[in-house]
Amino acid sequence: xxxxxxxxxxxxxxxxxxxxxxxxxERPRPVRVHVWxxxxxxxxxxxxxxxxxxxxxxxxxxEWLALPLAEAGFRAVAIDHHGNNFVDxxxxxxFLFVWERPKDVTFVLDTLSLDGPLGPxxxxxxxxxxxxxxxxxxxxxxxxxxTALLAGHVPMPAIPEFPDVLEALRKKVxxxxxxxxxxxxxxxxxxxxxxxxxxxxxxxxxxMTEESLKAVRVPVGIRWGGADTINxxxxxxxxxxxxxxxxxxxxxxxxxxxxDFLETDPGGRLTRAxxxxxxxxxxxxxxxxxxxxxx
Numbered sequence: 001x002x003x004x005x006x007x008x009x010x011x012x013x014x015x016x017x018x019x020x021x022x023x024x025x026e027r028p029r030p031v032r033v034h035v036w037x038x039x040x041x042x043x044x045x046x047x048x049x050x051x052x053x054x055x056x057x058x059x060x061x062x063e064w065l066a067l068p069l070a071e072a073g074f075r076a077v078a079i080d081h082h083g084n085n086f087v088d089x090x091x092x093x094x095f096l097f098v099w100e101r102p103k104d105v106t107f108v109l110d111t112l113s114l115d116g117p118l119g120p121x122x123x124x125x126x127x128x129x130x131x132x133x134x135x136x137x138x139x140x141x142x143x144x145x146x147t148a149l150l151a152g153h154v155p156m157p158a159i160p161e162f163p164d165v166l167e168a169l170r171k172k173v174x175x176x177x178x179x180x181x182x183x184x185x186x187x188x189x190x191x192x193x194x195x196x197x198x199x200x201x202x203x204x205x206x207x208m209t210e211e212s213l214k215a216v217r218v219p220v221g222i223r224w225g226g227a228d229t230i231n232x233x234x235x236x237x238x239x240x241x242x243x244x245x246x247x248x249x250x251x252x253x254x255x256x257x258x259x260d261f262l263e264t265d266p267g268g269r270l271t272r273a274x275x276x277x278x279x280x281x282x283x284x285x286x287x288x289x290x291x292x293x294x295x
Contacts, residue, residue, distance in 0.1 A: 007067055009034035009078070016107045019100070022083045022091040030088070031104050032080040034059040036066050042073035045119040047287040048112070050105050050194075051078035054127030054261075055095060055203070056161030058085045061263045065124055065200075068276040074283060075119070077112070079104050084128070086161075092169035095162050096150060097181055098128065098204065102135040102189040109193055120287040122196040124279055126261055127231060130202025130222075134240060136194045137220060140212035141204075143186035149207075150182065194218065196286035198279045199249075201261055203231050205239035213243035221282040222249030223275050225256030 012035065015028040022029075038046050049069050051062045059078035066076035080087060081101050083094020093100070105123065112118060123133035131139070148154045152166065159165050169178070186209070198221040224237045231237065233251075241249050252260075252275055260268025261275070 007063075009036045009063075009066070009076075011035075014108065014111055016104070018107075019103070022093050030082050031107055032059065032087075033108055034066070034078040034080075036070035036076040036078075038070050038073045038075060040073055041075070042284075043119055043288075045117050046073065046075040047119040047122070047283070048075040048077060049122045049124055049283055049287075050108065050133075051076055052101065052105065052123065052125035052129030052132040053078065053081065053085065054125075054129055055084055055159065056086055056090065057126070057129075057262075058087045060087070062126065062129075064263050064272045065126070065276050065279060068280050069124075069283065072280045072284065074280075074287075077108060079108055081132075090162050092162070092165050092172060093181070095159060095165050096169055097185075098131060099135065099141055099185055099187065099189055101128070101132040102191070105132065105136055105194075106189075106191045109191065118193065120195055121193045122198070122283045122287050123194050124198040124200070124283075125202070126200040127258070128203045130199035131204040131207075133194070133197040133199060134202065134208070134213075134216070134220070134244075135189050136191045137197045137218045138188070138190040138212055138216045139208045139240075139244075140188060141185050141207055142209045143182060145207055146185040147182050150178065196220075196283060198282050199223070199240065200275060200279075201225055201228055201231050201237075201258055202240055203236055205236045208239060208243075210239070210243055213239065214245065216244045216246060218246060219282075219286045220244050220247040221279070222247055223252045223278065224249070225258060225260060225271075226251045226254035227256055228258040230258035
């Protein structure tokens with residue numbers, strides 16, 4: 001691909017034939033990607049960083065991370081996760097079958113590799129995207145806990161973007177299909193091409209199995225907000241930080257809220273800029289500059 005206009009990504013509409021569209025089951029699963037090409041790549045092929053948005057967000061809202069990566073020489077590829085992005089609308093499976101998100105990334109990497117060799121690959125994600133990149137590094141959902149949540153045996157954390165998501169799931173998905181989906185909840189959805197992962201205010205740390213977190217071997221960077229009430233540190237971040245042996249992390253500030261990581265929030269601009277700079281430094285360190293930049 002040629003370089004994009006500064007700051008403007010190329011948008012590609014892809015279809016994953018191995019999975020179905022949540023609205024039109026006769027069609028393959030849609031996966032939209034936004035690609036920011038570096039003007040001055042660090043290497044040939046350029047190191048690539050996949051960007052995963054938060055629940056209910058979109059690839060376009062992750063420009064605050066993607067653009068600094070592209071400006072630093074990385075190829076930044078942000079994904080719209082089907083059923084969980086506001087551009088196309090919401091589906092309950094998109095919010096609750098979270099293990100489908102890492103599969104989106106693997107599909108995109110497979111597709112991009114058809115055009116030529118990939119450079120070293122990293123992944124960065126915000127909120128539910130933080131879970132996504134951890135899963136790519138080997139973190140696994142605890143299927144027992146996931147089943148209890150979806151069955152209503154334990155309280156479901158509030159999802160402001162889709163408050164009646166459990167009710168919607170039960171109305172839409174027959175019991176036998178739900179059981180089949182849950183059978184795959186604890187599967188290994190890691191991708192060995194991902195060499196480093198960076199989590200921003202990650203979600204679902206408490207839903208991961210401790211043994212899978214301890215088995216993660218790639219470098220993991222973690223940043224969070226000290227005033228985050230959506231993904232509070234004890235329930236969501238601490239399990240990642242305390243169990244992933246390769247993890248390093250720190251708070252982005254005691255007064256930083258979850259909302260400060262949203263591009264639509266003007267008050268978090270400086271926080272986002274600082275965390276994006278730290279993400280760039282992390283990937284420069286772990287994916288390498290030009291002399292280490294070949295796959």
